[in-house]
Amino acid sequence: MFPSLPSSSFLFPLCLLLFFFLLNHSPPAAADPLYQICGKTGNYTGNNTYASNLNILLTSLDANTSLSGGFFNATVGQTPNQIYGLALCRGDTNASVCRSCLDTAIQDAPNLCPYYKGAIIWYDYCLLHYSNQRFLSTVDTSNEILMYNINNITDPSRFDKLLDVLLSRIADWAAYNSTEMFATGEMMNSTKPPFPTIYGLAQCTRDLSRSQCRQCLQGMLVPRPTLFEGKQGARVLGGTCNYRYEIYSFYEGKPTLRLQSPLETAPSPAPTPTPARRAPPLITPPEKEGKKTNVTGMVLAIALPLLAAFLLISIICICFWRRRKPVVRLPLRKCLTIVLKLGALSVDGTRPEDIASVESLLLDISTLRVATANFAEENKLGEGGFGAVYKGRLPDGREIAVKRLSASSSQGFGELRNELVLVAKLQHRNLVRLLGVCMEEQEKLLVYEYLPNRSLDTILFGIVSSSTKI
Numbered sequence: 011m012f013p014s015l016p017s018s019s020f021l022f023p024l025c026l027l028l029f030f031f032l033l034n035h036s037p038p039a040a041a042d043p044l045y046q047i048c049g050k051t052g053n054y055t056g057n058n059t060y061a062s063n064l065n066i067l068l069t070s071l072d073a074n075t076s077l078s079g080g081f082f083n084a085t086v087g088q089t090p091n092q093i094y095g096l097a098l099c100r101g102d103t104n105a106s107v108c109r110s111c112l113d114t115a116i117q118d119a120p121n122l123c124p125y126y127k128g129a130i131i132w133y134d135y136c137l138l139h140y141s142n143q144r145f146l147s148t149v150d151t152s153n154e155i156l157m158y159n160i161n162n163i164t165d166p167s168r169f170d171k172l173l174d175v176l177l178s179r180i181a182d183w184a185a186y187n188s189t190e191m192f193a194t195g196e197m198m199n200s201t202k203p204p205f206p207t208i209y210g211l212a213q214c215t216r217d218l219s220r221s222q223c224r225q226c227l228q229g230m231l232v233p234r235p236t237l238f239e240g241k242q243g244a245r246v247l248g249g250t251c252n253y254r255y256e257i258y259s260f261y262e263g264k265p266t267l268r269l270q271s272p273l274e275t276a277p278s279p280a281p282t283p284t285p286a287r288r289a290p291p292l293i294t295p296p297e298k299e300g301k302k303t304n305v306t307g308m309v310l311a312i313a314l315p316l317l318a319a320f321l322l323i324s325i326i327c328i329c330f331w332r333r334r335k336p337v338v339r340l341p342l343r344k345c346l347t348i349v350l351k352l353g354a355l356s357v358d359g360t361r362p363e364d365i366a367s368v369e370s371l372l373l374d375i376s377t378l379r380v381a382t383a384n385f386a387e388e389n390k391l392g393e394g395g396f397g398a399v400y401k402g403r404l405p406d407g408r409e410i411a412v413k414r415l416s417a418s419s420s421q422g423f424g425e426l427r428n429e430l431v432l433v434a435k436l437q438h439r440n441l442v443r444l445l446g447v448c449m450e451e452q453e454k455l456l457v458y459e460y461l462p463n464r465s466l467d468t469i470l471f472g473i474v475s476s477s478t479k480i
Contacts, residue, residue: 049123063091071096081099083097083146099111114133115138132247149251184213191223196210371446411461442461
């Protein structure tokens with residue numbers, strides 16, 4: 011028979027055991043903050059407008075962040091009491107853990123940074139940031155906290171090479187591939203001797219653009235702090251981005267990227283110099299030779315049909331263009347000059363004096379309209395089979411007779427060209443002298459010297475008109 015013990019002797023060890031259990035199994039989101047930075051942009055008093063706006067902001071961030079997928083930013087109030095803020099939960103947490111972490115942050119903020127107008131408070135699962143200075147949508151490199159695992163790695167050089175590849179790939183994925191701007195990854199090693207798997211995480215606040223996110227992470231990764239050399243794990247906390255790595259899994263769920271160590275084979279006794287390392291691509295590189303062959307075949311299978319289609323379309327377009335050449339339209343005066351030049355060359359070889367004599371005959375239609383009072387009826391001398399003839403006076407006082415060929419005239423460019431070339435070359439006292447020609451605005455005009463005593467109309471029309479006085 012066991013001796014009876016007072017009931018209090020059982021309660022004390024039981025309570026002590028329960029206390030240690032709760033202490034070691036408390037929710038992770040309710041842990042102490044990792045670090046806090048109180049702003050240097052001023053202070054506020056306990057009951058002023060800024061304090062009221064801060065309470066409104068913190069309540070809004072607490073209520074909306076978990077409902078918005080783990081990120082929310084807001085602005086409250088007007089200058090000079092305007093306040094900006096954001097809250098960010100780690101990308102691998104659920105809504106319950108996110109809300110629990112932010113509840114703790116909202117309660118801690120007045121005690122950690124009392125009466126400061128700005129503060130940044132980091133937790134393992136969330137971030138709270140507010141300030142009276144606008145910081146949203148900008149990369150913040152002024153507030154960075156370095157933390158590292160005190161344990162050392164056995165092969166620092168090899169570890170750092172693998173770590174650089176892993177963190178660069180995770181940063182690329184978080185910036186360019188993830189809608190939450192969050193990524194995790196692991197670098198697996200099967201080398202001899204065994205080497206530990208490396209786990210990593212990177213995240214940006216979602217008010218940044220993708221290029222800003224990569225810029226922020228790049229500034230943290232290159233160069234890596236010297237404090238981290240040879241350490242098994244470390245993290246950098248920033249106002250707009252952060253990253254962490256360890257040799258144990260510290261995030262929830264499966265990794266975003268699972269990489270195989272590129273250092274599988276041992277180095278040869280006399281290694282050749284390797285080219286400068288390029289930035290790794292966003293997509294995981296092929297791990298085996300067979301996969302590399304498959305990728306090459308896939309690229310060729312896509313590129314060759316596209317190239318063939320492009321060549322076929324180009325050939326069709328060239329054939330269509332050659333069958334339907336565009337008509338080059340030149341100004342009428344330029345066309346006439348070309349025609350006259352060709353005519354002169356065809357008549358008398360390539361003598362430059364012939365070309366000059368023809369070009370000197372070109373007249374502007376505006377000059378002839380002024381000379382004939384715009385082909386007035388009272389200046390009309392007569393009309394024949396090819397058109398009417400008008401009397402006119404040039405600005406230099408010379409009297410002229412303008413033969414205006416009708417649109418229906420059968421005299422074409424060929425006949426007109428031959429006539430111009432011949433008349434331009436012939437000068438005789440018994441011949442009517444051609445003073446000029448004009449072919450503008452769909453008009454074909456021949457300008458002769460004006461001869462009295464009915465010589466001109468007799469030559470032009472072969473008749474004597476009683477109503478014509480020359």
